[in-house]
Amino acid sequence: MLRIALVAGELSGDLLGGALVAALRERFPAAHFYGVTGARMTAAGCESIASIDALSVMGITEVLPALPRILRLRRDLVARFSADRPDLVIGIDAPDFNLGLERRLRDRGIRTVHVVSPTVWAWRAGRVKTIARAVERILCLFPFEPDFYARHGAPDKAVYIGHPLADELDAGVTPTQARAALGLPLPGPLVAVLPGSRGSELKYLAEPLVRAAALIAAQMPGARFVTPIAKPALRARMQAAIASHAPTLSWTLLDGQSRDAMRAADAVLIASGTATLECLLLGRPMIVAYRGAPITAWLLLSAGMLKTPYVSLPNLLTDRPVVPEFLQGEVKPELLAEAVLSLLREPAARDVQLQQFDGVRSRLRCDAARRAADVLGDLLQSQP
Numbered sequence: 001m002l003r004i005a006l007v008a009g010e011l012s013g014d015l016l017g018g019a020l021v022a023a024l025r026e027r028f029p030a031a032h033f034y035g036v037t038g039a040r041m042t043a044a045g046c047e048s049i050a051s052i053d054a055l056s057v058m059g060i061t062e063v064l065p066a067l068p069r070i071l072r073l074r075r076d077l078v079a080r081f082s083a084d085r086p087d088l089v090i091g092i093d094a095p096d097f098n099l100g101l102e103r104r105l106r107d108r109g110i111r112t113v114h115v116v117s118p119t120v121w122a123w124r125a126g127r128v129k130t131i132a133r134a135v136e137r138i139l140c141l142f143p144f145e146p147d148f149y150a151r152h153g154a155p156d157k158a159v160y161i162g163h164p165l166a167d168e169l170d171a172g173v174t175p176t177q178a179r180a181a182l183g184l185p186l187p188g189p190l191v192a193v194l195p196g197s198r199g200s201e202l203k204y205l206a207e208p209l210v211r212a213a214a215l216i217a218a219q220m221p222g223a224r225f226v227t228p229i230a231k232p233a234l235r236a237r238m239q240a241a242i243a244s245h246a247p248t249l250s251w252t253l254l255d256g257q258s259r260d261a262m263r264a265a266d267a268v269l270i271a272s273g274t275a276t277l278e279c280l281l282l283g284r285p286m287i288v289a290y291r292g293a294p295i296t297a298w299l300l301l302s303a304g305m306l307k308t309p310y311v312s313l314p315n316l317l318t319d320r321p322v323v324p325e326f327l328q329g330e331v332k333p334e335l336l337a338e339a340v341l342s343l344l345r346e347p348a349a350r351d352v353q354l355q356q357f358d359g360v361r362s363r364l365r366c367d368a369a370r371r372a373a374d375v376l377g378d379l380l381q382s383q384p
Contacts, residue, residue, distance in 0.1 A: 002028050002380070005086040006035035006046060007077065007101065009055040009094020014038025016115065016164045017092050019369035020376075021046045027377045035090075036077070049080065055094050070097065078104050088380055090115060091135075103134035111384055113376060115139045117158065121148045128152040137379060139372050142317065143363055159375050162366025163277075169259070170361070171283025171354075178263035184252060188222040189344050192265035192284075194258060194275055195238070197230035201271050204291040206241040208331050209269055214246040215337035220344060224250040226265065228258040267343040267350075269336060272325070277313045280357045281364075285350040287324050287339045288312040291331040317364075318356040 004024065008017040018040030021033050025045060034047035036055065042048050054073055074097060081089055088111050091098030095118040102112040114135045120127045121144070131138055132154040140146055141163040149158035179186050193213060195205040217223045225246075229235045235253065242251055254261055258275060262268050262284050270276055272290040279286045290311050315321040324339045326332075342349050 002031040003084065003086040004028075004031055004033050005081055005084070005089045006033060006037070006041065006092060007089070007094070007098055008036055008038060008041060008052050008092040009097060010052070011038060013092040013094060013116070014040045014052050016369065017041040017046070018044040019164060020090070020092070020115070020372055023369045023373035024376065027373055028380075034086075036073075050077075055097055074101050077101055078108075081105055081110060082108050085110065087111065088113060088376065090376070092116060099131060099134045103130075106134060106136075111136055111379070113137045113139065113379065115161075115372060116141055117145050117149075120152075121145065125152055128154050132157050136384075137375065139375060141364075141368070144316075160366075161371040161375065162368040163364040164368045165277060166281055166361055166364035166366075167368055169278060169281040171281075171357075173263045173282075175264055175266060178260055182226075182252075182254070182257070182260055182264055184226065184264060185224065188224055189220060189266050190224050190226060190264055191216060191340060191344070192261045192268045192270075193225055193227045194261070194268065194270040195227070196271035196273065197234075197275075199234060199237070200292070201273075202234055202237045202241075204293075205271055205289060205331070206238055207245060208291070208333050208336065209289065210238075210241040210245045211333035212269065212336035212340065213249060213251075215333055216340055216344075217246070217249050219337070219341060223344075224252070226252045226254065226261045228254045228256055228261040230256065230258070267340050269340055272311045274313070276323075277317075280314045280317070281361055283354055283357055283361075285343045285353040286314070287326070287336060287343065288314075289326045289331050289336060291328055314353075314357070314360070317360045319359065320356070322353045322356045 006017055008014050021041055021044040034049055036050045036052060037046050037048040038052035089105050091102050091114045093116040102114060106112045112135045117138050117140045118127060128149055138158045139161045140158050143160050146158040146160050176186055193209050195202050195209050213225050227238060262279050262282050265284055268279050268284050268286040270279060270286050270288055272288050276288055310316055310321055310325060312323055312325055314323045326335055
C-alpha cells in the first residue's frame with residue numbers, strides 16, 4: 001500500500017494540505033495518508049500523528065519558549081518516518097521546520113517534496129542550494145519562481161502549480177452585497193483599513209493609518225471606515241488610536257472577517273503582507289504601507305537584504321507596478337490620504353489596478369491542488 005506522509009505548518013498549510021490529500025486520493029484511492037495535520041487535512045482522510053498547532057508560532061517571543069518542543073517534534077518525526085519508510089514525505093510551508101526535516105529524511109533515502117517556496121527571490125537567495133539538497137521537487141505558487149530557481153543553480157527542481165487562494169477567491173461579491181452581509185450602511189464611500197495582524201505592525205502603522213483616515217473624512221464628508229481585528233489582543237491598540245486621532249469618524253471594528261471587510265470597501269489601505277494578495281484576488285484597489293522597527297527597515301530597504309524592487313505581492317505579480325507603496329519614512333498621513341482619495345475620486349485610477357489584477361488572477365488560478373497531485377503522482381511512479 002502506498003504511504004504518503006505530510007507535515008503542514010499554519011492554517012494556510014492545512015487548507016492546501018486538505019485539498020492536496022483529496023486530489024491525491026482520487027489518483028491513489030488505496031493510499032494511506034498521515035502526518036502533522038489540521039482540521040481540513042483530517043477531514044480529507046489524513047491520519048493525524050501531531051497537530052498543526054505545534055508549528056503555528058511566529059516571532060521571536062513566541063518561538064523561543066516553544067523551541068525545545070518544536071525540535072523534539074522534528075526528532076520524533078525523523079525517527080517515525082525513518083522507521084515507517086513512507087513512499088513520499090511532503091512538507092507544506094513552514095520552511096524553517098520542514099526543510100531541516102526533509103534534508104534529514106532525504107539523507108536517509110526517503111523521497112521528499114516541499115510545497116510553497118520560501119521567498120528566496122526576496123532575500124537570502126542562497127537558500128536555493130539548501131532547498132535543492134533537501135527535496136526532489138519544490139512546488140511553487142507564483143509563476144516567476146521556477147525561473148528563479150533555474151537561474152540560481154537548481155534547474156528542473158521547481159514546478160509552478162498556481163496559488164490555492166486564486167482557486168478560492170474572486171471578485172464576484174459587490175461592495176453593496178458585502179456591506180449588507182456585514183450590516184453596514186450601503187450608501188457613501190467606505191475605506192477598509194488593515195494595519196496588520198501582529199502587534200508589531202499595529203505599533204508602527206495604527207496611528208498613521210488612523211490619522212490618514214481623519215484627513216480623508218475631512219475632505220470627503222460621509223466617508224466611513226472598517227477594520228478587521230485579526231486577534232482580540234489587538235483590539236485595544238486600534239481602539240486607542242481611533243479614540244486619540246479620529247474620535248468622531250464612523251468606524252466599525254470587526255472580529256476577523258478581513259475578506260468581508262475588503263469586499264465591502266471602495267478602497268483598501270493595507271499593510272504589506274499576504275493580505276495584499278487577497279485584496280488583489282477580491283478585486284479591490286489598494287494603497288500599501290510598510291513601516292517597521294528602524295533596524296529591520298534599514299536592513300531590508302537600505303542595506304540591501306531585500307532583493308526585489310517592490311515590497312507588495314501585487315506589484316511583483318502584475319505586468320507593471322500599479323499599487324502605490326509607502327515605505328517607512330513615507331508612511332505619512334497626508335501622503336496616504338491623498339493616495340486613497342485618488343482611488344475614491346478617480347475611476348481611472350481604480351481601473352488601472354483592477355485591469356492588472358484580473359490578469360494576475362487568471363494566471364494564478366490553476367487548480368493548484370490538482371496540479372500538485374499530478375506532479376506528485378508522476379514523481380511517485382518514477383524511479384528515485
